[in-house]
Amino acid sequence: MSRPTSACTTILVGKRASRDGSTMIARNNDGGVLNPKKFVLVRAADQPRHYQAPFSDFALELPANPLSYTSTPAATDPVGIGSASGINRKNVAMSASETITNNGEILGVDPLVPNGIGEEDLIATVLPFIDSARAGVVRLGQLVETYGTCETNGIAFADQDEIWYLETIGGHHWAARRLPDDCYVVAPNRFNLTDFDFTDPTVLFAADLPRLISEHHLNPDVNGINLRHIFGTATVKDTHYNNPRTWFGQRYFNPEIVQDPCDFDLPFCQRPAHLIGIEDLKFVLSSHYQNTPFDPYGSGTTADKTRFRPIAMSRNQEMHILQLRPDVDASIAAIHWVAFGPNTFNMVVPFYANCRDTPASYRDTATHYAPDQAFWLSNNLALLGDAHYNLYLDSVTNFASALLAACRQLQGQADAQAPQQADPASYLTKINQDLAQCYLTHSYRLMDQLLALGKPQMKIQFMMKD
Structure with missing residues (x-):
């Protein structure tokens, strides 16, 4: 069995940068052409005490008394192993992971560990055992230092107050930074951390990281510490695969700033x-460089339209937005927004993390086509939408707007009523089911519209009638 490949885009939003004071961590989980995903609740009683990695010999004895958590693993994964995201019962969120790059110099000094901890292990071995975002950084950092890692990853943690972003360095090192509350991040598949002050209380790192840099003369800069310069790559691939995604996200959030993609x-x-x-x-996680010459669906030249890797693409398998809301009852604070399939043609649905189970249409994803399941329906819509993008654009836009409005109405009802319930978790489980059904209903309606618009475009036509 081989490791899955992944190529994702991460966005982090601090509480003073969001509209309602929420902390939010979001990511596209990209992979192979078709890698069915599911949305499940991993109960404490179902979690292993001895963890065995599915793709290596990495094994770990886990602490007792794990927390339950929501999870988005592959459809074939048992329990939550291989998950891309989750929120635990303490309202702590984790997204794992953004595949990043390390340069050959650091990998020569500190090689990767073939049987070290990997992407598919991160959620299951960390999220059930932490009560804050900072605690997640500390636990994962200890695991990387102790067991090593087999790959280079960026991992995001959030609670209602803080967001932390950790990147692994070589086989046994790591660095993390707390996101300033009034800032956001758009992180592609490269090393992303930049200026780093080892005396700053808002950073954490492997204990010997400063010595490693100094002893091996890794810093190319005359002044200061820029971790991207020290450990990252600056390749031709980065210029068309990674950097433009950050450029487009920052262009959207800061249109007044002019930058080079x-x-x-x-x-x-x-x-x-x-x-x-x-x-x-x-919008950003579903974007393909709209209103620029680089839009694959646009009117630019073929060279421009294929120059940059878009954020939304055919290999999007799952998108999550992990939102931790302030000033509300703890039972409704954590919202695990989920979408499946290529993101240009889907919509995220807001599921309450404090539930007793997830809806069957999101939970029981089959490994083969099943039109009544969210993963397969989303991919089916994307296949149709891609074939005649401009023809279907209005229908897809109206679908997303109508679905979000319907979900917001259900959210408003649940926010008002859940804290007064004798069993909020059971009530929110029912609301989650209603939200899932809302997605199915609106998606079937969109399918009707796409078929009606698309059939007259079929090439096998003959106008003479019997």
């Missing part, structure tokens, strides 16, 4: 020109 030194974080909401995150 190929720039290797785009900032790690920025202060947005306007407060950021769920719709903004969905």
Whole structure:
């Protein structure tokens, strides 16, 4: 069995950069052409005490008394192993992971560990055992230092107050930074951390990281510490695969700033020109360089339309926005927004993390086509939508708007009523089911519209009638 490949885009939003004071961590989980995903609740009683990695010999004895958590693993994964995201019962969120790059120099000094901890192990071995975002950084950092890692990853943690972003360095090192509350991050598949002050209380790192840099003369800069310069890559691939995604996200959140899409030194974080909401995150994670010459669906030249890797693409398998809301009852604070399939043609649905189970249409994803399941329905819509993008654009836009409005109405009802329930978790489980059904209903309606618009475009036609 081989490891899955992954190529994702991460967005982080601090509480003073969001519209309602939420902390939000979001990511596209990209993979192979078709890798069915599911949305499940991993109960404490179902979690192993001895963890065995599915793709290596990595094994770990886990602490007792794990927390339950929501999870988005592959459809074939048992329990939550291989998950891409989750929120635990303490309202702590984790997204794992953003595949990043390390340069050959650091990998020569500290090689990767073939049987070290990997992407598919991260959620199951960390999220059930932490009560804050900072605690997640500390636990994962200890695991990387102790067991090593087999790959280079970026991992996001959030609670209602803080967001932390950790990147692994070589086989046994790591660095993490707390996101300033008034900032956001758009992180592609490269090393993303930049300026780093080892005396700053808002950073954490492997204990010997400063010595490693100094002893091996890894810093190319005359002044200061820039971790991207020290450990990252600056390749031709980065200029068309990675850097443009950060450029487009920062262009959307800060249209007043003019930057080069190929720039290797785009900032790690920025202060947005306007407060950021769920719709903004969905737009950026669903984007393909709209209103630029680089849009694959646009009118630019073939060279321009194929120059940059878009954020939304055919290999999107799952998108999550993990929202931790302030000033509400703990039972409704954590919202695990989920979408499946290529993101240009879907919509995220807001599921309450404090539930007793997830809806069957999201939970029981089959490994083969099943039109009544969210994963397969979303991919089916994307296949149709891609074939005649401009023809279907209005229908897809109206679908997303109508679905979000319907979900917001259900959310408003649940927010008002759940805290007064004798059993909020059971009530929210029913609301989650209603939200899932809302997605199915609106998606079937969109399918009707796409078929009606698309059939007259079929090439096998003959106008003479019997």
